[in-house]
Amino acid sequence: ENTTELQTQRDQLRHKLQETELRNEELELQLVGLEQRVESRRLEEQSFRKSLRSLLQMLDGKIFELSALRDSLAKLMDSHSS
Amino acid sequence: ENTTELQTQRDQLRHKLQETELRNEELELQLVGLEQRVESRRLEEQSFRKSLRSLLQMLDGKIFELSALRDSLAKLMDSHSS
Amino acid sequence: ENTTELQTQRDQLRHKLQETELRNEELELQLVGLEQRVESRRLEEQSFRKSLRSLLQMLDGKIFELSALRDSLAKLMDSHSS
Amino acid sequence: ENTTELQTQRDQLRHKLQETELRNEELELQLVGLEQRVESRRLEEQSFRKSLRSLLQMLDGKIFELSALRDSLAKLMDSHSS
Numbered sequence: 001e002n003t004t005e006l007q008t009q010r011d012q013l014r015h016k017l018q019e020t021e022l023r024n025e026e027l028e029l030q031l032v033g034l035e036q037r038v039e040s041r042r043l044e045e046q047s048f049r050k051s052l053r054s055l056l057q058m059l060d061g062k063i064f065e066l067s068a069l070r071d072s073l074a075k076l077m078d079s080h081s082s
Numbered sequence: 083e084n085t086t087e088l089q090t091q092r093d094q095l096r097h098k099l100q101e102t103e104l105r106n107e108e109l110e111l112q113l114v115g116l117e118q119r120v121e122s123r124r125l126e127e128q129s130f131r132k133s134l135r136s137l138l139q140m141l142d143g144k145i146f147e148l149s150a151l152r153d154s155l156a157k158l159m160d161s162h163s164s
Numbered sequence: 165e166n167t168t169e170l171q172t173q174r175d176q177l178r179h180k181l182q183e184t185e186l187r188n189e190e191l192e193l194q195l196v197g198l199e200q201r202v203e204s205r206r207l208e209e210q211s212f213r214k215s216l217r218s219l220l221q222m223l224d225g226k227i228f229e230l231s232a233l234r235d236s237l238a239k240l241m242d243s244h245s246s
Numbered sequence: 247e248n249t250t251e252l253q254t255q256r257d258q259l260r261h262k263l264q265e266t267e268l269r270n271e272e273l274e275l276q277l278v279g280l281e282q283r284v285e286s287r288r289l290e291e292q293s294f295r296k297s298l299r300s301l302l303q304m305l306d307g308k309i310f311e312l313s314a315l316r317d318s319l320a321k322l323m324d325s326h327s328s
Contacts, residue, residue: 006256010252010259013259017262020270024266031276035280038284038287045291048158049241052241056237059234063227069141073134076130076133076134077213080126084167085166085167088170088171092170092177095177095178113191116199119202120198120202138320148309148312152302152309212322219319226311226312226315229308230308230312233301233308236301237301240294240298244294
């Protein structure tokens, strides 16, 4: 191989390497961005489910209170049935 | 009419009047007793209905709270739907 | 006792007996009337309580359905919690 | 520059380019994998919310039925209050 050919090969490789490293950085940014979106989404879901669980517990409470009310009604009926 | 016949009539009427007055007292006692039972029953019913109304109001409250809970659930869903 | 006096006594007794029998009939009518009102009231109460019991059973059903719904919500939350 | 030096440079660049392209492929695989997880998660959430909405509608129905029952109770009380 002569010197000129080697120089050409080296320059082409340098150029290709630069392009590939640029693409690399782009992909890493995309990945970090997506990971951040996933984490933010996860936290939002966590908060949503926490609120849902809290409302579900309140629903439990209301159903319990309704049942107690129903029992009071039944007892009232029994004590006044003659 | 001779005296003997008149005495017999008078004595029979006396006896009949006594029986009728006795029956009268009995009926008056029955009437008072029944009126007392009616009044006692009326008071019992009044108390029963007062308790029923109170439980009905509590039922209203529970249904209102259930509806509020339902609205909170709907708002939560809307605020997290993306 | 002479005949005139006996006749007067007999006539007074007849009159008193008539009055007492009339009062008797009045009392019997009042009693029957009150007994009818009591019976009619009893039947009305019976019908009222039957309706109340029926509504109470429907309330039972609704509370049962609410509880089943609550269980479905809890199962949904558990199956989607990750 | 002499030929030997140029060959060394060229070989180093070739090696570096290979490594960078490998890293590139890795990043692209990670990105595709994460995008697939995000999409699968999105579909799961969508199904979860659809089920939630369906249960919320059933809750609406139950609350409506409870209110109707409450109205029936109130009407019964009114029609029998004497």
